[in-house]
Amino acid sequence: MTPLPGHGAVEHGRASAIGWRLALPVLRERRRSLAILLFWSLLSVTPVVLSGQLVAVAVDRGFLAGNVVIGLVSLGGYGLAMVLGTWSKRQAVRPMSRIVEALRDHLVRSLVRGSLHNAVRDDRAGELGTVARITSQTEKVRQLSSGLLIPMSSVALTLVAATIGMFSLVPVVSLIILAISAVSGVLIACISRVWKQRYERALRAAERLSERAGEVLGGLRDVIANDGSKRAESDLDEALRANAGALTGVANIGGIRVGVIGLTGRVPLVMLFVLAPWLLSSGQLSAGALLGAATYLMSGLEPALRTLINTVGNVGLELITVLNRLARYSVAPELPRGGALSVDRYDLVLERVTFRYGPHAHPVLRAASLRIRAGEHIAVLGTSGIGKSTMASLLAGLESPQEGVVRLGGIELDRLRTSWLRSVIALVPQQAYVFAGTVRENLSYLAPEAADTELDEAVLVIGLEELVAEHGGYDGEINPDALTEGQRQLVTLARVYLSPAHVIILDEATCHLDPAVEERVERAFARRSGTLVVIAHRISSALRADRVLLLDNKGLHAGTHGMLLRSSPTYANLVGHWYPSGVGDFPRNAPASSASEAGTIRFSKLS
Structure with a gap:
């Protein structure tokens, strides 16, 4: 993606790395919340782990064997597991919200700081598009991350549990299903790459529209005084058309992705029922195992694949795209990395300190010296x-x-x-x-x-x-x-x-x-x-x-x-x-x- 001129942009590979780095400090600080979120998310997949086996036991050893008690107890256990899973999902919301809100606050601080430093460094006014990025794109990150954290933390275990359960009941069908899923995954990855490019284009178009509108509205008096209304209208119309075209492109490729995702989720279940008569007649599959396998597909594998592709793949791709976009504007001079020292006294000293917010700015402090005793x-x-x-x-x-230094306990x-x-x-x-x-x-x-x-x-x-x-x-x-x-x-x-x-x-x-x-x-x-x-x-x-x-x-x-x-x-x-x-x-x-x-x-x- 070509960087926009005059925006302190960085090359694409570096922007991708910085995009992830924007979120890493928050994830490190919120390790405890992440651990709690993972615990509740893992507990929430209990129904998937037990579903197929309990249904198979209820049918084969219970109702078909004439033992209603075993059938009811097995189904009752499945119901309790679903209650536990639902309660666990509810408990996961609080740690998720703490991580998401901390991420949003961190992004706002980073973006404001980066924009201000870049504006002062380049001796220019702040960009009008900054407001759009702070309000719309950081809020977009907040929404996307809240919709991603819980599914991402549980979908892997769900897939593993459902796949193992399927293999234990219908190994042959499971191999066919995995092959179909692999082919679909490659196809979706190719489509997703095109979607990402179009989504980045849409973000750039939205920013240009915001900047163009701000320029026109900010200079409205000059536009009217110089009879430039038609030119301003033409410029805005061009930006609006570009924005609409970019959004249409995203919607079109998104529709194709939705269709492929739907087929990926439905084909395995159709394959199971197509092969069911042969499996039952050949004795390779019992009625209970058939229902258990269908349960694993409908309540485990299919929703997990849909979540992995649609939520993690779709939302995750959108999230990293927005983060990469924000990273281009939040690059600011880093704070001192710091050394490895500490001190045991706490007097503060300023020695001939000069500070200004930019090379052309008036100094806030000039050669200031001060000692504050502990x-x-x-x-x-x-x-x-x-x-x-x-x-x-x-x-x-x-x-x-x-210029100058600030010392604590005699150390810079x-x-x-x-x-x-x-x-x-x-x-x-x-x-x-x-x-x-x-x-x-x-x-x-x-x-x-x-x-x-x-x-x-x-x-x-x-x-x-x-x-x-x-x-x-x-x-x-x-x-x-x-x-x-x-x-x-x-x-x-x-x-x-x-x-x-x-x-x-x-x-x-x-x-x-x-x-x-x-x-x-x-x-x-x-x-x-x-x-x-x-x-x-x-x-x-x-x-x-x-x-x-x-x-x-x-x-x-x-x-x-x-x-x-x-x-x-x-x-x-x-x-x-x-x-x-x-x-x-x-x-x-x-x-x-x-x-x-x-x-x-x-x-x-x-x-």
């Missing part, structure tokens, strides 16, 4: 968009500076083992993430071995008692959509409080909490062992900190509240925004040192 409580302030979150990402090792971050660094530094963003599951699972996500006493402490100091009680305790199920933004932030904060992290960075992670609750949370983290860095959205956070870091157009400034009041007009303006001059007392929660350093400046209470 156990120190720091507040970071600055106007919106000045780079506070960028500095948080640098301190956490999520971004790397173009990119020399530290990545998994260890992620467990030591916890960055809590403004957008809180709560997943569907129990209260315990949400709180102990970063500390799986946490005891109830540790959960109790976190709930108490963060202020989650009411939420836990509303859900009936730690084993109650959480519906993330039913929680307020403030409740989500509290759950996330309690999760991080329980974590083993030695450095906590709160990037406006309390913005949806009222001032009293925010103070309670910050004081809880300040008492907790370790370093606390608060990207503040209220000046009251600065009054509780040991030191304040101020970011402005002139760079990075550090000092106490009182020092910055005297030396920085920007800081004085920020303080004036929250505490206008006038009648009132200095905030009661301010440290005494700050009050004495503030001199004669008077402040009103926080509204």
Whole structure:
């Protein structure tokens, strides 16, 4: 497939590899969910394993032998196996959903990050087709993967069980059926290759249509002013026709595939009944064995072949095609791979750090130097968009500076083992993430071995008692959509409080909490062992900190509240925004040192 120009495309072979790599991190992180899914999927094929043999026993040793009890017990056992299989399929839905949702979130992050980095790197505006890819193609991956995981994990065992069962009852017919299935499989593989090419063409056509429509709508005023309506209409019509033609091509080849798949599933059963009179008359097959073989075909082999070809082959092919397509746009500069080191001290140091988001972008930080002592409580302030979150990402090792270094315990971050660094530094963003599951699972996500006493402490100091009680305790199920933004932030904060992290960075992670609750949370983290860095959205956070870091157009400034009041007009303006001059007392929660350093400046209470 020819790469589109100007899209940071990679050659097809590499894109295929990256397509799978997009999903691998999620699969590695969700190994436990995968194991649980496999267990329930394997248990769900119990009816297939037992079906033919139980039917054969019920007919030959039961009803035809005049023993109704054996017949009924055998059929009853088959019914119980079906109940067990259905229940197992239901149990497999939860681990499947956790894997699928994690995959979707990972793809969105990867695609957004890749598109932004490519746009900045090439000094151009973001692509209008990016929105289509994020919304439609990532949602397509979500739908396809949810329809693929459970069938893929059980279809192999179903085929093996049904084939062995068939061989045990009708070996000759089984060989003929396998030969027919092999020929059909080769034919379907050839058709699928053509289908994949047409589906890729349809994806490209849809992206071009989205981009063309965005360009026309975005420049509508210029189109009208320059009397270009007919040209714009012609361009859109051309893109629409190309998109419709590509979709028609996919539908046509898809219809052929459906026909071949249907024949592959039906021919074995027809072959069995065609040969049945000869098999019965020659004594090679009993009536019970015939019904058992038909059962294996109808409830095992035929559905499994249809699932393998139609679901795994069709949906799987579509899924990898979309992943490969997304991989072309999500390629971004990789984060430092990390070394093999760890440290036993946790002071953070920035040494002459310069960071910009592209070669032509204005530096967010320029030659910034800073030392944060282990156990120190720091507040970071600055106007919106000045780079506070960028500095948080640098301190956490999520971004790397173009110049200078960031060190933890005297060692550069990119020399530290990545998994260890992620467990030591916890960055809590403004957008809180709560997943569907129990209260315990949400709180102990970063500390799986946490005891109830540790959960109790976190709930108490963060202020989650009411939420836990509303859900009936730690084993109650959480519906993330039913929680307020403030409740989500509290759950996330309690999760991080329980974590083993030695450095906590709160990037406006309390913005949806009222001032009293925010103070309670910050004081809880300040008492907790370790370093606390608060990207503040209220000046009251600065009054509780040991030191304040101020970011402005002139760079990075550090000092106490009182020092910055005297030396920085920007800081004085920020303080004036929250505490206008006038009648009132200095905030009661301010440290005494700050009050004495503030001199004669008077402040009103926080509204």
